[in-house]
Amino acid sequence: MEPLVARLRLVRSPADAEVSVAGRTLTGDAVTVGPGTHTLSATAAGYALQQVQVTVVSGDDREVRFSLSPVVPVVPVVPVVVPDAPGARPPPVAPGASPGRTAFWSMVITGGALGLGATITGGVAIATQYDYASRRVDDPTAPAIASRGEALALAADLLALGALGAGAAAVVFGLQSRARPTTPPVHVMIEPSRGGLSVVGCGSF
Numbered sequence: 001m002e003p004l005v006a007r008l009r010l011v012r013s014p015a016d017a018e019v020s021v022a023g024r025t026l027t028g029d030a031v032t033v034g035p036g037t038h039t040l041s042a043t044a045a046g047y048a049l050q051q052v053q054v055t056v057v058s059g060d061d062r063e064v065r066f067s068l069s070p071v072v073p074v075v076p077v078v079p080v081v082v083p084d085a086p087g088a089r090p091p092p093v094a095p096g097a098s099p100g101r102t103a104f105w106s107m108v109i110t111g112g113a114l115g116l117g118a119t120i121t122g123g124v125a126i127a128t129q130y131d132y133a134s135r136r137v138d139d140p141t142a143p144a145i146a147s148r149g150e151a152l153a154l155a156a157d158l159l160a161l162g163a164l165g166a167g168a169a170a171v172v173f174g175l176q177s178r179a180r181p182t183t184p185p186v187h188v189m190i191e192p193s194r195g196g197l198s199v200v201g202c203g204s205f
């Protein structure tokens with residue numbers, strides 16, 4: 001007597017997604033399972049985990065589709081303490097150093113790193129889109145390539161926005177550093193006078 005089984009046909013996007021059921025990794029495009037409820041998991045590098053639960057009876061022949069969502073990289077945010085903010089304590093500054101100048105160079109370096117990342121990611125996205133355009137319509141890998149290209153393009157846009165934000169912050173800090181005047185030292189002297197002692201100050205107050 002043949003065992004009672006059901007057949008599940010697997011459709012993956014991206015095509016290299018790894019599907020598993022009950023801790024067993026599936027290598028083909030179809031799997032036979034027993035009657036009942038089964039939870040299938042799909043994973044791929046750069047994509048979020050997706051789980052699909054199916055309930056089958058003996059003799060079923062069903063298609064199970066996986067469409068994984070790309071994980072968007074998080075743009076790093078550099079916290080900056082503005083010395084002139086009310087209640088904020090500026091960090092200790094070395095003699096001769098300027099807090100505004102330190103923040104300026106921090107933003108320049110951060111913006112440069114984000115700009116370089118946006119350029120590299122954008123180049124890879126364009127190459128991926130060219131690869132997608134060269135594929136045939138019935139190519140089973142075309143949807144995965146299109147999804148990867150869209151994810152890379154979105155990541156490049158976010159990195160570019162971060163670079164623009166860091167550049168704007170660098171301009172602000174640079175202007176503040178230049179606009180802040182240096183206060184000359186004040187000298188106080190006590191001299192004798194006819195009525196007793198007098199205090200004489202030299203410098204700007």
